[in-house]
Amino acid sequence: MSASIRAQIQEYVEELAKEDNIDPSINLFEAGLLTSVHVLDLIACLEETFEISISPDDLSVDNFGSIDAMVSYTEVAIQRQAA
């Protein structure tokens, strides 16, 4: 499950950033790979793909700044949704 979440997020971010083999731990925004205008697309895609709902109050760099952060956030959101 988790491997597939990671693979899908990695693939989507690479598509959005138009770059391959992105280090999942780097801050995508400080590295200039994504900009704040990408955030809405990214959130909509995560919601649709994983059937989760993301609150505006969660829209922080801690949750979405890197691929690793997005994977953790999504995993927790899926569990919360199932509960």
Added chain:
Amino acid sequence: MYPVHELLRRSSADSPHKEAVVCGTTRLPFSAVSEAATSIASFLTSRGIGRGERVGIFTTKSVEEIFAIYGVLGSGAAFVHLNPQYRDTHLRHVITDCGIKTLFVDSARARMLGSAFDGESPLDLVISLSGGAPPDPTVATDVTQLRDILRSPRRLGDRPAEVQEDDVASIIYTSGSTGMPKGILVTHEIFYDSTVASAEVLNNTREDRIISITPFSFDGALSQLFTAMYVGGTLVQQRSNFAKDIVDTLLDEKITGCHAVPSLWGILLQERSPFPRHSYPYLRYVSIIGEVLPARHLARLREILGATDFYLMYGTTEAFRSTYLPPPDLDRKPGSVGIPFPGVSVAVLDDNGDPCPAGEIGMIVHRGAFVSPGYWKDPERTGRTFVDGSVHTGDRGWLDDEGYLYYAGRCDSMIKVQGFRLSPEEVEVCIHDMESVAEVAVIGVPAKEIGTIVKALIVLHPSAQTSDKDVINHCRTQLPHYMIPSVVEFLPALPKTSGNKLNRAALV
């Protein structure tokens, strides 16, 4: 005139324990900022770096970059803050263009130096701001850690270097209408005059807590820093541009002043932002500069920020600030960027250099205070833009019958994306480096909600195989993010003028 580093020293002498700078969980009083700056100035002086030299600063937002800015000023050298979004091409251009030999750099960006110079680095001394791994040893012969400079004991009698009002304090790089970014000279006098004038217009006091979102490679961000330190207020460095993070800072830090480009307000107003759901009783003023704020955004912001004063401003880096709209005039003069700053006069001239009658569009010309001595090592361009002590801005505008200014776009093909200005040629030169590309033209096209995006129109050599992704990937390694085309279109030919030059007017 006092140099701005002297203004910091005075605030520190008055209120050494008052909070000066906040970044994340780091909170520093004036005494700490002032002492760090003095240590850096002494270090630079001990290395023979001072008046007539330029020192680079290349980092994401931090407290250390503030130490470095004031430290370089205290040494008598000029600082050059490199846009943290720069990639190889621009990094190389700016460092070689203004002959930077000494560079303050954070660890994430130190790695970039190796690929930018490929073993041919012109740097002598690199000062690592954030510790971590030292940069590639080929980058500079001498690498020093900032923390070691700050730890070393100060010597008695260390005094800041003497500076004159017309000494160059900084070179600010900004995209011109053609080619690579141009260095604009800023003197100590301009920093002092604009700091005092900004504080006067915005009524800044020591109670102010100002959020800094824009990098210090932009004059507006420097103005906020210098003004905050001058009045004894607090500057809060904002690293994340996520709406939720900015909202948290506005609330938790009880921010009283915020200066931002219109695209940032766009981020705060987008449908997913928590910004509209809160109230901001501490936010005394916002100032907006850099491009035109859509009227519906301004209306929405005023609904949310009912008690906040709005200052719409106009300026160019060549003349720092030209005009501001006093908040009481906001409803009376919709769409206006207001009246001249103290010490400034503004005219609108026609093609013959004569003043336009009220209501007629011409070129905006700035006279009086804040006028730069010119572009770095470019007398020809300096002569065209700086005429008899005035700045011919290259911006179009008109004055109403009460002398209020209205902005009406650029005279040339420059594009504004997310508040950054760029010339199409900068991107075209980069794409032309691809062997498969025969011709290229770059334009700005309007996009929903986010203003303008960059579009590349390309003619490939016969039988060349290049995809839009190839073009974008190539740009990504060379250009800052806001210059990277969002859309690439391949065409059989580009429109030409009768002189066989690219016909830009036919592209849009």
